[in-house]
Amino acid sequence: MSTPYQERFEALVSALREALHPGEQFTLGYNAEQSRFVRFNHAKVRQAGEVAQASAQLRLIREGRQAEQQFTLGDDAQLDRQRLQDALKQLRQTLPLLPLDPYLKLDESAWHSHSVQDPTLPDFSEVLTLVEQQAGDLDLVGIYAAGPICRGFASSFRAFGWHQANSFNFDWSLFHTNGQAVKANYAGQVWSGEDFSARLQLAREQLEYLGRPTITLKPGSYRAYLAPAAMDEIAGMLAWGGFSAQALATGNSPLQRLYTGDDKLDPRVSFSEQVSGSLSPAFSSEGSPRKDVALIVEGRGHARLVSPRSAVEFDLPGNGADSYEAPCALSLAPGELASADILARLDTGLYISNLWYLNYSDLPAARMTGLTRFATFWVENGQIQGPVSTMRFDDSLYNLLGKQLEELTRDRELILSTSTYGQRQTGSSHLPGALVRGLTLTL
Amino acid sequence: MFDSSALLRQRFAALRSKAELFSLRHVKQSHQSLSVRRNVAEPPFFSQDEGAMLTVRLNGVEAYAATADLSQSGLQRALEHAEALARQITGHHLLDLRDQPVPSTRHDHISPNFDQSLPNLADCLELLATESASVPKDERLVDWQASLGMTLVEQTYLNSAGAELRNAQRFIFPGLGVTASDGRDSQSRSLGRENFGQQGGFEVVQRCGLVGAARRIADEALQLLLAPNTPSGARDLLLMPDQMMLQIHESIGHPLEMDRILGDERNYAGTSFVKPSDFGQLQYGSPLLNVTFDPTIDEELASYSFDDDGTAASKQFLIREGKLLRPLGGALSQFRSGLDGVANSRACGWNRAPIDRMANLNIEPGDQSLEQLIKGIEHGILMRTNRSWSIDDARNKFQFGCEWGQLIEHGELKGVVKNPNYRGISAQFWRNLSAVGDSSTFQVLGTPNCGKGEPNQVIRVGHASPACVFRQIDVFGGDA
Known part of the structure; x- marks a missing residue:
C-alpha cells in the first residue's frame, strides 16, 4: 500500500x-x-x-x-x-x-x-x-x-x-x-x-x-572490558574508509595491512555488512540493491565494499555500496563470554561503557586514539570500585582485536544511529563487548 | 540577490499568531562541487536547498517548526505547529524567555565580491585537470585529487518586532591532496580542503595557492614516505597556521561555548573545563595570548553583521594577554548566564535552530618573523597541516596529528619527519605559549566542517592565526 x-x-x-x-x-x-x-x-x-x-x-x-x-x-x-x-x-x-x-x-x-x-x-x-x-x-x-x-x-x-x-x-x-x-x-x-x-x-x-570517589589512573597498559557502545566507536572508525575499495586501493584505508595479509586480527573477529534484517534501506543511494558482505572473516581481510564507480576503476565486482563505501549495518560476530561473567573475567581493570572522539594517530598501522566517556569504572577482583577520571588511550586495532583480545561477549547490542547531520540517519551496528588483556592509556 | 524578499515580507505580514513574538528565518542555498581525481573528472554535484524556520514565543516558551513549503498556507501551518508545540511543552520548559530582549534592526550584509562572476564550469574543470596532470608520474603516488567547492547562501530574518536582516554570502573551498604509498605505509599531503575556505570570488582560489601547487604537494608526500618517524619526547613546538586553526578550534573555541558551559551539550558534544566564574579571572594562557571573536575580516568564513538571532556582531577580545574575558555566547546564553558574550548564535540551515557556535575565532599577531621563531628554538619541531584531532568531552586532554613535521635543532630547520603527533592539556598548553608570529606569518583560514548540537549541525567557522611556539610539548610519531 x-x-x-x-x-x-x-x-x-x-x-x-x-x-x-x-x-x-x-x-x-x-x-x-x-x-x-x-x-x-x-x-x-x-x-x-x-x-x-x-x-x-x-x-x-x-x-x-x-x-x-x-x-x-x-x-x-x-x-x-x-x-x-x-x-x-x-x-x-x-x-x-x-x-x-x-x-x-x-x-x-x-x-x-x-x-x-x-x-x-x-x-x-x-x-x-x-x-x-x-x-x-x-x-x-x-x-x-x-x-x-x-x-x-x-x-x-x-x-x-x-x-x-x-x-x-x-x-x-x-x-x-x-x-x-x-x-x-x-x-x-x-x-x-x-x-x-x-x-x-x-x-x-x-x-x-x-557517586563513589573518582579514581585517577596513570598512563600504562590495563586490562579492559569494552562494552558494545564503546566497540561502536571503534567500529565507527573502521567504517571511515576501512572497508572501502577505493581507500584500500589508494593507501587511504586503516585496514590496508589487513587486506594485503601483512597483519591479522584474532580469528574470533569476523565483521560483516549485514543489511538483511537491519533497519537500513535494502538499496543504496547509488541505485543498487545492498548485499550482505563478509568483510573480515576469522581475523583476515575478505571482501571490500565496492561502489559501481570503484567496480570499474579497480576491476572488482560491485556489491551495492554507495559512493562512500561505508557499511550501514556493521555486524561483529559474537564470542563466548557470558554477560554475567564480564566483571569476574575482567577481575582487575577498566570497565569502559563508552569511548569518545576517536581518530587515527597512525592510519596505515590502524593505530587510534580516543577517550573514555560516560560510566568508566575501575574494577578490582570483579567488584566495581568507582568511576575513573577521563583517560586517553592510544593503541592499534591489531592489538585490541588481535594480540590482546581475550574474548568477545555472547550477547550483542543492536545500536541504532543517533546521527541527525542533515537528516535522521538509518544506520545501525550489531556488536558484542570485548575483553582485552591490555589497553594502552597515554594521558 | 534577495529575489524572494518582497514575497517573504508580504507573506510574513499576513501570518496570524497569538504568540507575543514570532520570527521567520528563510535560507536559500546552492552549492557546486567539482573535482578531478587521478586525472579523471568526477561527476559534478549541484544542490539547491530552500526553506524556512518559524519560531514562536508564547508566554515566554519558545518552539519552532521548519518547512520547505513557503506558500502562505505552508508558513501559517508551520507557525501553528510551533505554537502548538510551545503550548505542549509549557510547564516542562527549562527557560522562561518573557524578559529576553527582541531585535528590531534592519540591515543587509553582503560577501566581498559577491557579484563577481566566476569562471564557468568547463574552465574550473580545466584548472583542476591541469593541476591533477601536474602530479608527476611515480608509481608510489597512488592517489591525488584537485577540488573546488562553491556555496551561495541568502538568508532573510524577519520578526514580529520589525527586524529585517539579510545576508548574501559566497564561500569558496579549493582543495588538493596527494597520497604516496609503498604498499605498507602511506603518507598524504594536502592544501586547502578541510583546512581552508573563504568568502569572496575567484581570488580565494589564488589566495589558497592551489594553482601550480600539485608538483610541490606530491613531492612533499614522497618526502614523508621516505622520512623517519617523529621522535618521542618533550620538544618546543612550532605550529604553523594550518595547525594552529585546529588547536584554537578545539581547545579554545569549543570550551568557551557558553551553551556547553550551561550544560546543553553534555549528552553529545560535551561540556567544558571552563566554569562561569572563570570569566574575568582565569589566566587561560601566557601573556602573549590574545584571542578575538572577529566578524570584521571580510573574507573570513564567518564574517557577518548580525548573527542568526539578530544580534549585531562586533570584534571582541575573548582572551587578552592570557586572561579569559568573555565566552562564545549569543543573546540567549547571555540572558541565561548574565555574562557578556558575542554574536555567535548560528544555525547551519533553515532546518536547524540557532545555537552557540564558533564563528571567526582568531589569534592576534605578535612581533616575530618565522625566521625569528625558528631561531629561538634550541630543540624543537615544526608541524603543519592538521590530519588528526581528538579531545575529551570537557575539551581538556587533547591529541592532535599533522601531515608534515620538520625537526628544529639549534635554531635551524632540519630533516622532515612523518606522523608528527603531540598531546597535552588545554588548561596548561596555552600557558606554554612562548612566541607569537607577526603579521607576515598570519593566515586567514577556516573549515566547513564544525559539528555540534542535537539535532546535529555542521557549520562553517573561520580561524586566522600567526605561527606560534609552545615550550616543552610531548611529541611522538607513529608505528610505521
Missing part, C-alpha cells in the same frame, strides 16, 4: 519519465522526514521543534557523461515539478561540458524493493510526563527524535525502491553532581512506556556507582 510520501515520489518519477529526452537515462533518489526534535537539559525541555523536509537527488546520464543535482521538495506538486525541470535544465547544460566518464557504470536491472513500517509513534505528552515523573529529580540531558523517515529510488531502467519507517530515538545522559555521567538510549519503532522506564531505572542504578 502506498503512502502520501510514496505517492509524491511516484508523481515525481512519472514527471521525470515524461520529461526525459531520447538518449537520456536517470537515477532519482528521495529522502524525506517529518521529525520532532526535543532537547532536554536538567530534565526540562531546553529546545523543541519540528522539521518537515524532503529532497530529491537527480542524476542525469547521456552519452557517457553524468552529473547530479539535489533539490529540496515541498508540499506543492506543481512547484516540485518545476524544481525537477530546473534541475534537468541545469544538468542538460552541464553534460556537454564534461569529458567522458570512464568509470560510469549503471545498474540496469529493474529491481524492486518495498518496505513500509508505520507503527504508531509515541504520544509525546506521555514522553513528557514520564520524563517529569521518573527523571524529575535527576540531571537528565539529551534529545528525543521521532517521526517517519523515507528513502526512495527510481531509475530509467524501471528499478524502484521504497523504504519508510516510523521510529523514535531517545538518547540521554544522567549526570551525577560530581560531574560523572551515565549514557542511555531507548530507540526503535514501537514505544513502550514500561521499556523506557526500565532503561531509565537501569541508568539511575548505574548513577549510584558514579
Whole structure:
C-alpha cells in the first residue's frame, strides 16, 4: 500500500519519465522526514521543534557523461515539478561540458524493493510526563527524535525502491553532581512506556556507582572490558574508509595491512555488512540493491565494499555500496563470554561503557586514539570500585582485536544511529563487548 | 540577490499568531562541487536547498517548526505547529524567555565580491585537470585529487518586532591532496580542503595557492614516505597556521561555548573545563595570548553583521594577554548566564535552530618573523597541516596529528619527519605559549566542517592565526 510520501515520489518519477529526452537515462533518489526534535537539559525541555523536509537527488546520464543535482521538495506538486525541470535544465547544460566518464557504470536491472513500517509513534505528552515523573529529580540531558523517515529510488531502467519507517530515538545522559555521567538510549519503532522506564531505572542504578570517589589512573597498559557502545566507536572508525575499495586501493584505508595479509586480527573477529534484517534501506543511494558482505572473516581481510564507480576503476565486482563505501549495518560476530561473567573475567581493570572522539594517530598501522566517556569504572577482583577520571588511550586495532583480545561477549547490542547531520540517519551496528588483556592509556 | 524578499515580507505580514513574538528565518542555498581525481573528472554535484524556520514565543516558551513549503498556507501551518508545540511543552520548559530582549534592526550584509562572476564550469574543470596532470608520474603516488567547492547562501530574518536582516554570502573551498604509498605505509599531503575556505570570488582560489601547487604537494608526500618517524619526547613546538586553526578550534573555541558551559551539550558534544566564574579571572594562557571573536575580516568564513538571532556582531577580545574575558555566547546564553558574550548564535540551515557556535575565532599577531621563531628554538619541531584531532568531552586532554613535521635543532630547520603527533592539556598548553608570529606569518583560514548540537549541525567557522611556539610539548610519531 502506498503512502502520501510514496505517492509524491511516484508523481515525481512519472514527471521525470515524461520529461526525459531520447538518449537520456536517470537515477532519482528521495529522502524525506517529518521529525520532532526535543532537547532536554536538567530534565526540562531546553529546545523543541519540528522539521518537515524532503529532497530529491537527480542524476542525469547521456552519452557517457553524468552529473547530479539535489533539490529540496515541498508540499506543492506543481512547484516540485518545476524544481525537477530546473534541475534537468541545469544538468542538460552541464553534460556537454564534461569529458567522458570512464568509470560510469549503471545498474540496469529493474529491481524492486518495498518496505513500509508505520507503527504508531509515541504520544509525546506521555514522553513528557514520564520524563517529569521518573527523571524529575535527576540531571537528565539529551534529545528525543521521532517521526517517519523515507528513502526512495527510481531509475530509467524501471528499478524502484521504497523504504519508510516510523521510529523514535531517545538518547540521554544522567549526570551525577560530581560531574560523572551515565549514557542511555531507548530507540526503535514501537514505544513502550514500561521499556523506557526500565532503561531509565537501569541508568539511575548505574548513577549510584558514579557517586563513589573518582579514581585517577596513570598512563600504562590495563586490562579492559569494552562494552558494545564503546566497540561502536571503534567500529565507527573502521567504517571511515576501512572497508572501502577505493581507500584500500589508494593507501587511504586503516585496514590496508589487513587486506594485503601483512597483519591479522584474532580469528574470533569476523565483521560483516549485514543489511538483511537491519533497519537500513535494502538499496543504496547509488541505485543498487545492498548485499550482505563478509568483510573480515576469522581475523583476515575478505571482501571490500565496492561502489559501481570503484567496480570499474579497480576491476572488482560491485556489491551495492554507495559512493562512500561505508557499511550501514556493521555486524561483529559474537564470542563466548557470558554477560554475567564480564566483571569476574575482567577481575582487575577498566570497565569502559563508552569511548569518545576517536581518530587515527597512525592510519596505515590502524593505530587510534580516543577517550573514555560516560560510566568508566575501575574494577578490582570483579567488584566495581568507582568511576575513573577521563583517560586517553592510544593503541592499534591489531592489538585490541588481535594480540590482546581475550574474548568477545555472547550477547550483542543492536545500536541504532543517533546521527541527525542533515537528516535522521538509518544506520545501525550489531556488536558484542570485548575483553582485552591490555589497553594502552597515554594521558 | 534577495529575489524572494518582497514575497517573504508580504507573506510574513499576513501570518496570524497569538504568540507575543514570532520570527521567520528563510535560507536559500546552492552549492557546486567539482573535482578531478587521478586525472579523471568526477561527476559534478549541484544542490539547491530552500526553506524556512518559524519560531514562536508564547508566554515566554519558545518552539519552532521548519518547512520547505513557503506558500502562505505552508508558513501559517508551520507557525501553528510551533505554537502548538510551545503550548505542549509549557510547564516542562527549562527557560522562561518573557524578559529576553527582541531585535528590531534592519540591515543587509553582503560577501566581498559577491557579484563577481566566476569562471564557468568547463574552465574550473580545466584548472583542476591541469593541476591533477601536474602530479608527476611515480608509481608510489597512488592517489591525488584537485577540488573546488562553491556555496551561495541568502538568508532573510524577519520578526514580529520589525527586524529585517539579510545576508548574501559566497564561500569558496579549493582543495588538493596527494597520497604516496609503498604498499605498507602511506603518507598524504594536502592544501586547502578541510583546512581552508573563504568568502569572496575567484581570488580565494589564488589566495589558497592551489594553482601550480600539485608538483610541490606530491613531492612533499614522497618526502614523508621516505622520512623517519617523529621522535618521542618533550620538544618546543612550532605550529604553523594550518595547525594552529585546529588547536584554537578545539581547545579554545569549543570550551568557551557558553551553551556547553550551561550544560546543553553534555549528552553529545560535551561540556567544558571552563566554569562561569572563570570569566574575568582565569589566566587561560601566557601573556602573549590574545584571542578575538572577529566578524570584521571580510573574507573570513564567518564574517557577518548580525548573527542568526539578530544580534549585531562586533570584534571582541575573548582572551587578552592570557586572561579569559568573555565566552562564545549569543543573546540567549547571555540572558541565561548574565555574562557578556558575542554574536555567535548560528544555525547551519533553515532546518536547524540557532545555537552557540564558533564563528571567526582568531589569534592576534605578535612581533616575530618565522625566521625569528625558528631561531629561538634550541630543540624543537615544526608541524603543519592538521590530519588528526581528538579531545575529551570537557575539551581538556587533547591529541592532535599533522601531515608534515620538520625537526628544529639549534635554531635551524632540519630533516622532515612523518606522523608528527603531540598531546597535552588545554588548561596548561596555552600557558606554554612562548612566541607569537607577526603579521607576515598570519593566515586567514577556516573549515566547513564544525559539528555540534542535537539535532546535529555542521557549520562553517573561520580561524586566522600567526605561527606560534609552545615550550616543552610531548611529541611522538607513529608505528610505521
